[in-house]
Amino acid sequence: MLTAVFLDLFGGFGLSVLFTIACLALMYFAGQHRSKQSISQGETSKSHASIEKNTKTGLAEKIVSPICYKIRSPRPYPQWSIHQTKPLPYRAFRYGPKYNITMGLRTIEPDEWIELDNHFPKYHADKAARIQERGEKCIKTDPAAFPAAIELLEELVSYLPARYPTLFKRTSVGIDNPWSGESFNILERPLRENPMAICARLIQDDLALMLEQPVGSGTYRLLAGCILLPGFWRLSDKFGMSLSDIHTSGNVPSFKEKLEKGMIKFFQRLKPDVLYSRNNYFIQVDDSLAWSHSIGAEDNPTVSWSTAEKDTIIENHWFRSERQTLRRLPKTGAICFTIRTYFHPVTEIVQEEYVPGRLASAVRSWDDNVSIYKGREKYGDILLEYLDKKHQEQIENGLDIDCEDEVRQYPW
Numbered sequence: 001m002l003t004a005v006f007l008d009l010f011g012g013f014g015l016s017v018l019f020t021i022a023c024l025a026l027m028y029f030a031g032q033h034r035s036k037q038s039i040s041q042g043e044t045s046k047s048h049a050s051i052e053k054n055t056k057t058g059l060a061e062k063i064v065s066p067i068c069y070k071i072r073s074p075r076p077y078p079q080w081s082i083h084q085t086k087p088l089p090y091r092a093f094r095y096g097p098k099y100n101i102t103m104g105l106r107t108i109e110p111d112e113w114i115e116l117d118n119h120f121p122k123y124h125a126d127k128a129a130r131i132q133e134r135g136e137k138c139i140k141t142d143p144a145a146f147p148a149a150i151e152l153l154e155e156l157v158s159y160l161p162a163r164y165p166t167l168f169k170r171t172s173v174g175i176d177n178p179w180s181g182e183s184f185n186i187l188e189r190p191l192r193e194n195p196m197a198i199c200a201r202l203i204q205d206d207l208a209l210m211l212e213q214p215v216g217s218g219t220y221r222l223l224a225g226c227i228l229l230p231g232f233w234r235l236s237d238k239f240g241m242s243l244s245d246i247h248t249s250g251n252v253p254s255f256k257e258k259l260e261k262g263m264i265k266f267f268q269r270l271k272p273d274v275l276y277s278r279n280n281y282f283i284q285v286d287d288s289l290a291w292s293h294s295i296g297a298e299d300n301p302t303v304s305w306s307t308a309e310k311d312t313i314i315e316n317h318w319f320r321s322e323r324q325t326l327r328r329l330p331k332t333g334a335i336c337f338t339i340r341t342y343f344h345p346v347t348e349i350v351q352e353e354y355v356p357g358r359l360a361s362a363v364r365s366w367d368d369n370v371s372i373y374k375g376r377e378k379y380g381d382i383l384l385e386y387l388d389k390k391h392q393e394q395i396e397n398g399l400d401i402d403c404e405d406e407v408r409q410y411p412w
C-alpha cells in the first residue's frame with residue numbers, strides 16, 4: 001500500500017527513496033543488535049571499551065572492541081614430533097654498547113600461541129612433581145578469575161588438538177593426551193583440580209591471568225596463575241598485585257622511567273585478535289629448571305643473588321630464556337600471559353655460530369642496575385672469559401663476522 005502511494009506520487013524516484021529507507025532501517029537494527037551483544041558480554045569486562053579519536057569527525061569516541069572474536073582453528077605445526085622437534089633456538093640478546101630497555105613486544109600469528117617440542121616430557125614430569133609437592137604455593141585462582149581460567153582451559157582444549165594432532169585428541173568432554181595417558185574432562189563440576197593446573201599440565205609454559213580490577217579502573221591484577229618453573233620468582237609473592245607492583249617489588253630495572261606507562265596502556269588497549277610475544281634471557285648458576293636454588297631456598301622469606309656462589313665452574317652456567325605471550329581472552333576480557341622457559345647449558349649454546357661473541361657483548365652492555373638485577377657479579381668474570389675464548393676459536397675457524405645478519409636475526 002505504502003509502496004503504491006510512493007510510486008503514484010514519485011514514480012521511479014519513489015522506488016529509490018523506499019530502498020534507501022529500507023537500508024537505513026536495516027543498518028539501525030543491525031547496530032542495535034551489535035551494541036546489545038557488546039553490552040551484555042562487556043558486563044564482565046568493560047576494559048574492552050576505550051576512548052579513541054574518530055579520524056573522520058575528530059571527536060573522542062568510546063570504541064568497543066570485537067569481544068565476540070573467535071580465534072580460528074590453528075594449522076597443524078609442520079611435521080611436529082615429540083621425539084624430533086627441537087626447542088626453537090631463541091638467543092634474544094643484542095650487541096652492545098648500550099643495553100636498551102624496551103617492552104620488546106612483537107605481534108605473532110595466532111597459530112604460534114603455544115610452542116611445544118621434544119622437551120615436553122621433562123617439562124610435563126617436572127610440572128606434575130611441582131603440583132604434587134607445592135600445590136597452592138604455585139597454583140592459585142581467585143574466585144573472580146574462575147570464569148577466565150575456564151575460558152583459558154577451553155581455548156587450549158580447542159587449540160592444542162588442532163595444532164599438535166599427534167599429541168592431543170579432542171573428546172566430547174575435553175581433551176586426551178595419549179602420550180601421557182591423561183584424560184581431562186573440562187565439563188564436570190566440580191573440576192578434579194584447579195583449571196589453571198589442568199592448563200599447565202597440557203603445555204610447557206607457565207600461565208598467568210591478569211584481570212582488570214576494579215572493572216573500569218584500568219588496573220590489571222594477577223588473579224590466577226600456575227607458575228611451576230619460574231626460576232627466580234614466586235607466585236605467592238605476587239598474587240593479587242597490580243602490573244606495576246609486580247614489577248616494582250622485583251626491582252625491574254628502569255621500570256618506572258621506561259616501561260610502566262607503556263605497559264599500562266598496552267594492557268588497556270590489547271584486543272583479542274592480535275597476539276604479542278616478547279623474549280628475555282638470564283644466566284643461572286645451577287641446572288634447576290623449576291627454581292634456581294643458588295639464590296636461596298624457595299621457601300626462604302627472602303631470596304637474592306647475594307647467596308649465590310661466585311665464580312663457579314662454567315659447566316654450572318645455564319642460559320635461561322623466556323618466550324612470553326600476551327593475548328586477551330575474548331569472552332571474559334582477562335589477559336593471558338604465558339611464560340615458556342628455554343633452558344640450556346652455556347657450554348651448549350656457544351657451539352652455535354656468533355653466539356659467544358654476541359652474548360659477551362650483550363653482557364658487557366648491562367649497566368649497573370641491570371647487572372645487579374641479573375646477578376652479573378657472581379658469574380661475569382668466568383662467563384666472559386669463556387665466551388671470549390669461544391668467540392676467538394670461531395674466528396680462527398673462519399667465522400665471517402660481517403655475515404651475521406644473514407644468518408641470525410633477533411630473537412635468534
Ligand code: HEM
Pocket residue numbers: 102103104208210222232233238246247249250251252253259263266278279280281326337
Ligand atoms: C607488556 C607486558 C610486560 C612487559 C613489557 C614486562 C617486562 C618485564 C621486564 C623487562 C622484566 C625484567 C626481566 C626481563 O627482562 O624480562 C620483567 C620481570 C617480571 N615480570 Fe614482567 N612484563 C610484562 C608483563 C608481565 C605480566 C603480565 C606479569 C604477570 C605475572 C609479569 C611478571 C613479571 C615478573 C614476576 C618478573 C620478575 C620480577 C622479579 O624479578 O621479581 N610481567 N617484566
